Structure formats: structure tokens, C-alpha cells
Amino acid sequence: MNKSLLLVPVGLSVCGTTLQAKNKKSAETCDKPLNIIYIMTDDHSFQTISCYDGRYNQTPNLDRLAREGVRFDNSFVTNSISGPSRAVMITGKHSHKNGFLKNEGGVPFDGTQQTFPKLLQQRGYQTALIGKWHLISNPTGFDHWEILQGQGYYYNPDFITPEGTHREHGYVTNLITDKGIDYLEHRDRSKPFCLLLHHKAVHRIWMSDTCNLTQFEDRTFPVPETFWDDYAGRPAAADQEMSIDKDMDLAYDLKMIDSTIETRLKGGIMYGELGRMTPEQRAQWDSAYQPLIDRFIASGLSGKELAEWKFQRYMRDYLKSVKSLDDNIGRLMDYLEREGLLENTLVVYASDQGFYMGEHGWFDKRFMYEESLRTPLLMRLPDCWKHAERGREIGQMVQNIDYAPTFLDLAGVTVPEDIQGVSLVPLLRGEQPKEWRDAIYYHYFEFPGEHRVRRHYGVRTDRYKLIHFYGDDIDMWELYDLKTDPSELHNRYDDPKLAKVQAKMHEKLVQLREQYDDRTE
Numbered sequence: 454m455n456k457s458l459l460l461v462p463v464g465l466s467v468c469g470t471t472l473q474a475k476n477k478k479s480a481e482t483c484d485k486p487l488n489i490i491y492i493m494t495d496d497h498s499f500q501t502i503s504c505y506d507g508r509y510n511q512t513p514n515l516d517r518l519a520r521e522g523v524r525f526d527n528s529f530v531t532n533s534i535s536g537p538s539r540a541v542m543i544t545g546k547h548s549h550k551n552g553f554l555k556n557e558g559g560v561p562f563d564g565t566q567q568t569f570p571k572l573l574q575q576r577g578y579q580t581a582l583i584g585k586w587h588l589i590s591n592p593t594g595f596d597h598w599e600i601l602q603g604q605g606y607y608y609n610p611d612f613i614t615p616e617g618t619h620r621e622h623g624y625v626t627n628l629i630t631d632k633g634i635d636y637l638e639h640r641d642r643s644k645p646f647c648l649l650l651h652h653k654a655v656h657r658i659w660m661s662d663t664c665n666l667t668q669f670e671d672r673t674f675p676v677p678e679t680f681w682d683d684y685a686g687r688p689a690a691a692d693q694e695m696s697i698d699k700d701m702d703l704a705y706d707l708k709m710i711d712s713t714i715e716t717r718l719k720g721g722i723m724y725g726e727l728g729r730m731t732p733e734q735r736a737q738w739d740s741a742y743q744p745l746i747d748r749f750i751a752s753g754l755s756g757k758e759l760a761e762w763k764f765q766r767y768m769r770d771y772l773k774s775v776k777s778l779d780d781n782i783g784r785l786m787d788y789l790e791r792e793g794l795l796e797n798t799l800v801v802y803a804s805d806q807g808f809y810m811g812e813h814g815w816f817d818k819r820f821m822y823e824e825s826l827r828t829p830l831l832m833r834l835p836d837c838w839k840h841a842e843r844g845r846e847i848g849q850m851v852q853n854i855d856y857a858p859t860f861l862d863l864a865g866v867t868v869p870e871d872i873q874g875v876s877l878v879p880l881l882r883g884e885q886p887k888e889w890r891d892a893i894y895y896h897y898f899e900f901p902g903e904h905r906v907r908r909h910y911g912v913r914t915d916r917y918k919l920i921h922f923y924g925d926d927i928d929m930w931e932l933y934d935l936k937t938d939p940s941e942l943h944n945r946y947d948d949p950k951l952a953k954v955q956a957k958m959h960e961k962l963v964q965l966r967e968q969y970d971d972r973t974e
């Protein structure tokens with residue numbers, strides 16, 4: 454794809470005063486520079502955002518972003534895991550180019566490289582990062598930063614600032630939101646801002662705020678049709694360790710802590726979370742969970758019944774944590790509205806990847822299958838943005854390499870040639886570019902590693918997906934027809950009926966590996 458065909462010439466898409474002279478159309482709609490708030494959550498599945506899928510829960514505040522802006526329906530990541538996803542987002546480059554391939558066993562993010570916050574700073578923006586970072590090295594390119602240590606804790610977490618590390622009292626999603634609002638309160642009002650607000654929620658082990666501990670306890674969720682997948686024809690899928698039945702730990706993941714309940718994860722019980730709680734927090738926690746533990750022990754469940762019970766507990770805990778998140782999005786939006794900031798601020802909501810809610814029997818992510826490849830992406834357009842209708846759904850395939858060029862384009866910064874994504878501004882303007890990309894490229898590297906997902910790369914078009922699992926003990930191709938098999942249960946590789954498709958997908962893969970200059974395997 455020719456990037457230059459997709460990019461709106463710099464200036465045409467900008468709401469900045471400095472660009473008024475260059476761009477009459479923008480100036481007609483926005484007379485102040487555009488601010489950017491990028492909210493990124495961790496492991497938030499599109500299945501649990503009601504504007505995408507209302508089966509499980511309601512997320513009125515996230516839905517508001519879509520209603521007052523746009524919802525991307527074919528939004529994907531390039532490498533479905535946290536640190537790498539953040540590195541892709543901030544550089545606009547695939548993992549093999551930005552150098553941060555994996556969370557475990559890799560190298561720290563090279564903070565000397567080009568990132569979009571650095572380019573925005575040069576353009577006169579003030580930039581800030583608050584919350585989860587998880588890239589080992591300290592952030593660069595931010596006038597203000599305050600990050601969680603590593604994965605971070607849900608309760609009374611430690612934050613790192615340029616001055617050192619300190620502990621704060623409270624629930625992490627509330628604290629990160631408070632810090633975001635506080636930053637906006639004290640910002641330099643003479644400059645436009647770009648704030649990256651990165652949540653820990655809704656990462657494993659899915660803990661909610663004390664006020665939401667009893668939510669969803671009266672709900673029973675439909676078990677996904679693929680929950681008892683036999684993984685026939687898919688050896689990498691068969692060999693993972695992310696199964697709710699086999700790998701989800703009763704004590705650690707599901708908080709059934711009792712001397713009679715076996716756990717593989719003793720010592721680190723609940724990631725040290727319980728030990729950090731204040732007596733008040735702990736009392737509230739125990740009053741919600743102890744009756745559940747007692748009931749579980751009395752039930753004597755085993756086999757399939759136990760696995761499906763685990764699924765229900767997982768869903769309830771996860772959704773409680775989503776509730777705390779949605780509440781906080783509401784709090785931030787109220788603040789922005791009260792302050793008049795919605796006029797010229799773009800509010801973006803994305804997760805670092807998708808997540809399995811029991812599909813294929815799984816939790817976690819990493820695979821190139823749909824639930825973890827696809828990620829939520831909502832953009833609440835500034836009130837001054839008069840180019841197109843609100844509440845639109847955007848169907849073009851977009852990827853997290855596109856966020857950086859989009860933000861640069863909006864700020865009037867020329868997108869550097871080495872950025873691999875493309876600006877989404879034409880789509881935000883309601884245009885239907887003739888030459889949009891017809892395929893996306895994916896590459897996951899973290900094997901050996903937690904959850905035992907083999908290294909793989911692949912290509913996805915609007916209808917087909919080709920994946921190559923590779924490494925010392927595997928060399929396996931998979932091909933799916935997403936139209937007839939959206940759950941990806943039938944590997945059609947080498948099926949004569951799809952011979953032509955297979956050849957085309959191989960061609961496409963070679964082309965994309967060349968285009969993105971990926972020689973790694």
C-alpha cells in the first residue's frame with residue numbers, strides 16, 4: 454500500500470490555530486489547537502464493552518465515546534501482548550523495528566528512539582504519561598510521567614516518578630484517573646496537551662474496587678460455544694497453558710483461598726495483593742469473598758461442572774473490574790465536560806490487545822485468533838470537529854501502528870517516512886479512501902514463555918487468515934475462512950478447495966514481510 458495515498462496532506466486535517474492559514478476548512482471548525490487524551494487499558498476485551506457486544510455487561514461511559522465519536526470495528530494489534538503493544542503504539546512501528554519483541558526474556562525498550570510524544574513536544578505540545586508502562590526502561594519524551602512499577606498492583610500500588618518510588622493508598626483505576634485529572638488541572642494552559650492515561654485494569658487477576666465487589670454475583674453467563682474446543686488440526690492451540698479448565702488457578706486467579714484448596718501459586722498468593730490491603734480494605738474484601746469460598750467448598754464440584762463454575766467466577770471478577778473502569782471513564786468525561794475541554798480534545802480509548810472470555814476454553818491473549826488480535830478502539834471526536842457525523846462505525850482494517858501517525862497528523866506534524874502505520878484522519882473525517890490496506894500483518898515472539906504460546910506470524914484480510922507457527926519443535930501453517938468459520942475451528946491449510954486462496958495469502962504474506970521489512974523468524 455502506498456502510504457502517501459492515504460495520508461491527508463499535513464495541514465488539511467488539523468484543528469490547530471498555527472495551521473489556520475494553511476487550512477481554511479479546519480479553521481472553519483476548530484479555532485484552538487487539538488488536545489489528545491489516549492486512554493489505554495490492559496487486556497480489555499471488546500466482548501465486554503456494550504457498544505461492541507451487550508451480552509455480558511453495560512458500559513455506558515465507554516459507549517458514550519462511541520456515540521459522540523466513532524467506533525472502529527476492525528481494529529487489530531500487531532503483537533498481542535502488553536509491553537510490545539505499548540512500544541508499537543508509541544513508535545508507530547512493528548515490534549521487529551522498535552526492538553521490544555516480548556515482555557519476558559527481551560531487552561528494555563530503547564528510549565532514545567523516535568516516538569510520537571517526542572515529535573509532539575517539538576511541535577509545542579506538553580506531554581504526559583500516567584499509569585502502566587511496563588517497558589523496563591523509564592519513559593522518555595514526556596514533560597510529566599508517573600508510572601506503575603512493572604505490572605502494578607490493584608490495591609495501594611507503588612508509582613515511579615523521576616524522583617523515585619512511592620506507595621499510594623487506594624484502588625489503582627481511581628488513582629490513575631485522579632492523577633490524570635490532577636495533571637489537567639495543573640497543566641500549562643498556554644499549550645496544547647497530549648495525555649497518555651494507561652490503566653492496569655483489567656489485567657489478571659481481575660480485582661475490582663471495594664464498592665463493586667458484589668456486582669454481577671447474581672448473573673450466570675452463557676458458556677461460549679467453543680468453550681470445549683478439541684483443538685483438532687491446531688497443535689499450537691492444543692499445547693497452550695491458558696485454559697480455564699486446566700490452568701486457571703482456584704486460589705490465585707479465582708481468589709478461593711483456603712487451606713483445603715490446592716494452588717500451584719503458593720507464596721505469591723494473589724500477587725501479594727491481599728498483603729498490601731489496609732485492614733478496612735481486607736475486611737470489605739473478605740466479607741464479599743468468604744461466603745463465596747464457603748459455598749464453593751461445600752459444593753464439591755469437579756470435572757466439567759468445575760470448569761464451567763470457574764468460567765462463571767472468572768466472568769464475574771473480570772466484569773467487576775470493567776465496572777470500576779467504566780465508572781472512572783465517566784468521571785474523567787464529566788471533568789472534561791465541566792472544564793469545557795471536550796470542545797477541542799480528542800479522547801481515544803483502546804486496549805493493549807483483546808482477550809479471551811472463555812472462547813476456545815481460554816483466558817489470556819497472544820494468539821493471532823480473532824479474540825486477541827482484535828482490540829477495542831473508540832475515538833470521541835472534539836466538539837469542534839464538524840467534518841462528519843458522530844456515532845459512526847468504521848469498518849476499514851486499522852492497527853495499533855496507526856495511532857502515532859494519526860496523532861501527529863492531527864497536530865500538524867509531518868509523519869516521518871520510517872513510521873509504518875498510516876494516519877486514520879481520513880476515516881475520522883468520514884472519507885472512504887479508495888486505496889485503504891487490504892491486509893494486516895502480525896508477529897508474536899514470546900516463546901518459551903508463560904502460557905506456552907508458540908511464536909507465529911501471519912496475515913489477515915477481510916475474509917481469510919494465514920498463520921505460521923514456527924520454532925524448534927513446530928512448523929505448522931493454518932488457514933481460516935472467517936466468513937464460514939468465524940470461530941476459527943477448522944484449519945483449511947492444504948484443503949484443495951482453498952488452493953488458490955492459500956497461494957494468494959502466501960503471496961500477501963511475503964509482500965507484507967517485505968513491506969514492513971520483517972526478516973525475523
Ligand code: SGN
Pocket residue numbers: 495496534535536556587604656657658817903904
Ligand atoms: C503476567 C500474567 C500473565 C500474562 C502476562 C502478560 N501472570 O505475567 O497471565 O499473560 O502478565 O500480560 S500474573 O500471574 O503475573 O498475573 S500483559 O498484559 O502484561 O502482556
Ligand code: CA
Pocket residue numbers: 495496534535805806
Ligand atoms: Ca495486556
